[in-house]
Amino acid sequence: MIQVFPSETRYQVNNGWLNSKLSFSFGEYFDPSNTAFSVMRVCNDDEVAPGKGFGAHPHSDMEIVTIVLQGAVRHEDNLGNTEITSVGEVQRMSGGSGIVHAEFNASHTESTRFLQLWFMPNQLGLKPSYETSKYNYDKMQDKLLPVVTSEGLDNTAKIHQDLSIYLSRIGKEKSISFEREDRRVFLFMIEGNASVNEATLQSGDTARIEAISELKIKANEDTFLMLIDLP
Structure with missing residues (x-):
């Protein structure tokens, strides 16, 4: 079975600095029939204005993947990681037993767009961790x-x-x-x-x-x- 969800059916959030299109229940949007697909919990298509972003906030027991489609994202966390992820790179963070992080548009002149994906982990209480990886466009x-x-x-x-x-x-x-x-x-x-x-x-x-x-x-x-x- 292939169930198609047209782009215009995604819930949209626009608060000035953030334009986000949500494929699953998230934040202010809650639909009890649309909370997950298998272990997938979130698929947010985010566009963030220059210099803006999400201040320090906690996560636990969630695998969070960020795929940058335009511009760059600056990440900071209480593990001591400070890194900028750009187009052609992927960021993975394991909330595990608890992590606090912030994400901002790394540019003060251009917008950034990224997909943020959340997945339930295969084990609770993991040691929190963070990494980035780079892929080859040609491949x-x-x-x-x-x-x-x-x-x-x-x-x-x-x-x-x-x-x-x-x-x-x-x-x-x-x-x-x-x-x-x-x-x-x-x-x-x-x-x-x-x-x-x-x-x-x-x-x-x-x-x-x-x-x-x-x-x-x-x-x-x-x-x-x-x-x-x-x-």
Whole structure:
């Protein structure tokens, strides 16, 4: 089953410095029928104004992944980490037994856009941790490039859960496929338009996929997408 969620159905928050589009219940938005998909809890598409951001706040028992799509994000936490994550990089933070962090747009002149993804960990009370990883844009052309994995191999960020996050840029009329038995898939169309088996996704659309062992994705125009393989 492929369940498509059009971009315009996402809940939108706009408070001046933050324009956020939410795929799941988060903050002021609560829908009891839309709180998670498998172990996935949050998918926020955030645009943050220059010099603005989220002040120090706590997290626990959550795996948090940030994928920067435009500009750069400055991270600070009580573990002593201070780092700037830019386009082409991925940030993974494990809240574990408790962490306090802040996130800001690293630029005072340009907006930043990033996807923030939350997943339930495979174990509670883990030691809090943080890392960034860099991926090669060329290696995701017309193929799925893993950027987050449970093993943390091949320059991927290591996450404490049985899942993998892939990015792909697909040229017009090109196709890729993904095969996994007894798994769920979350698909986010970052840019472009593509056919996914019998469904069509446009920019900003998401899909939640279950009980399908093979996905065939054909780009109807140049396309940039994220695919998450979930238990």
